[in-house]
Amino acid sequence: MRKRHEESFLARWGTGNGTGPALICETVVWRGVTSCAPLFSIICRPAGGNGKLFYTMKKDFWQALPRPFFVLAPLANITDYSFRQFIARYKKPDVFWTEFVAADGLCHPKGREALIRDLKFDDNERPVVAQLFTGQPENMFEGARLVKELGFDGLDINMGCPDKNVMKQGAGAACMKDPVLAQAIIRAAMDGVRADGKDPIPVSIKTRLGFNRDDLEEWLPKVLETGPAAVTLHLRTKKEMSLVPAHWDRMNRAVEIRNEYNPKTLIIGNGDVQTLDEGRRKCVETGCDGVMIGRGVFGNPWIFDEAKTKVSVRERLEAMLVLTELFVDVWEGAKSFELLKKHFQAYIAGFPGARELRAELMLVYDGQAVKDRVRSFLSAHAALAEQEILLK
Ligand SMILES: Cc1cc2nc3c(=O)[nH]c(=O)nc-3n(C[C@H](O)[C@H](O)[C@H](O)COP(=O)(O)O)c2cc1C
Numbered sequence: 001m002r003k004r005h006e007e008s009f010l011a012r013w014g015t016g017n018g019t020g021p022a023l024i025c026e027t028v029v030w031r032g033v034t035s036c037a038p039l040f041s042i043i044c045r046p047a048g049g050n051g052k053l054f055y056t057m058k059k060d061f062w063q064a065l066p067r068p069f070f071v072l073a074p075l076a077n078i079t080d081y082s083f084r085q086f087i088a089r090y091k092k093p094d095v096f097w098t099e100f101v102a103a104d105g106l107c108h109p110k111g112r113e114a115l116i117r118d119l120k121f122d123d124n125e126r127p128v129v130a131q132l133f134t135g136q137p138e139n140m141f142e143g144a145r146l147v148k149e150l151g152f153d154g155l156d157i158n159m160g161c162p163d164k165n166v167m168k169q170g171a172g173a174a175c176m177k178d179p180v181l182a183q184a185i186i187r188a189a190m191d192g193v194r195a196d197g198k199d200p201i202p203v204s205i206k207t208r209l210g211f212n213r214d215d216l217e218e219w220l221p222k223v224l225e226t227g228p229a230a231v232t233l234h235l236r237t238k239k240e241m242s243l244v245p246a247h248w249d250r251m252n253r254a255v256e257i258r259n260e261y262n263p264k265t266l267i268i269g270n271g272d273v274q275t276l277d278e279g280r281r282k283c284v285e286t287g288c289d290g291v292m293i294g295r296g297v298f299g300n301p302w303i304f305d306e307a308k309t310k311v312s313v314r315e316r317l318e319a320m321l322v323l324t325e326l327f328v329d330v331w332e333g334a335k336s337f338e339l340l341k342k343h344f345q346a347y348i349a350g351f352p353g354a355r356e357l358r359a360e361l362m363l364v365y366d367g368q369a370v371k372d373r374v375r376s377f378l379s380a381h382a383a384l385a386e387q388e389i390l391l392k
Helices: 081-090 109-119 137-150 172-177 179-192 216-225 248-261 276-286 313-331 338-347 354-361 367-380
Strands: 008-014 021-030 033-042 054-057 069-072 096-102 128-133 154-159 203-210 230-237 266-270 290-293 310-312 388-390
Touching: 069 096, 081 096, 081 313, 096 109, 109 137, 128 137, 137 154, 137 179, 154 172, 154 179, 172 179, 172 203, 179 203, 179 216, 203 216, 216 230, 216 248, 230 248, 248 266, 248 276, 266 276, 276 290, 310 313, 313 338, 313 367, 338 354, 354 367
Parallel strands: 069 290, 096 128, 128 154, 154 203, 203 230, 230 266, 266 290
Antiparallel strands: 008 021, 008 054, 021 033, 310 388
16 A cells, blocks of 8 residues: 655654654655645654654664754663653754664563663653664574664664773674675664564664774775665774774765765764754765764753854753752662763863762762752852853
């Protein structure tokens, strides 16, 4: 019944809690011509339920993104569900990523129970991609099936993480040392997302320039041969960790290799980008399709809002309180409050009294106490609270 085409995508609009009927509207984009055919259906999967308008995209959402596009990097212990909800309140990126999740753990009943919380998302995050890692193709296959079943828009495979525990499983950056296994893992993911016989979700890869040295010429073609929807290139080697500036000068060559081996695969550049403006310039200079921003989001939930160039001290501290409230609402009893404190350093900086306030908050262990302390600081420093901080 539904017309299938590479350049078509399915968009769903609704206002319900995900259990009632919602208007489904199939939009077919074909050589610039757009047609809309509304029909009614039931959305069976719980879907946010915040009463707000939401939409979901199926098929290859990557092709429907603007150019250039800007995505939020996966950041373990940071870009979890509550953090993504936080960012969505300010300005969403074009794509959200989950933190990385061990596919091996997902393949065991106990592990799955513990890890499934890391795959929690709401429809307002769409398009949202789940990132998995493993050194075992059969576990990637199972993980991919689960990611599809959970309703993610895409699956991303981590082939760049330098963490020793990850690498000793043959996963993350270790994949770069064994391209044959890496290809088997990617292909297993591609099989996993089509195992239910329905439209597969796109599979993408996040990797680096190489392991101990820049291996772009050998490594990138191996990844591209498998036909992923997108490749994110963190422009450093595993050996370099994040200790040297990202080698954006290598991006032109990466784009050439992409054009040669698989012109359909999108190339996303990653490393050290702090503003959309900077990212846009890099896309123009290098020809990459989009930019991934990681640490630039610390203390700056407005990063994807180009119009927002400055905030007051009050606004920034209030944003930190929103982050705190969401964290506590979602994770109280499940995650350590210490995880939240990592953010405080980024929000409480660059104004007189910041060091003292930060030190006080390091001793606090509940959301209400953080709120009380920050609010009393703001009332005691009325003029300072209105002082502006440049974001860009
Ligand atoms: C705290 C932290 C956690 C990270 N977790 C992940 C992860 O789960 N998956 C991943 O692919 N990369 C992870 N990365 C790497 C980032 O996604 C990104 O590639 C890196 O920070 C470079 O981008 P940036 O300079 O914009 O921060 C992490 C980086 C940091 C700093």
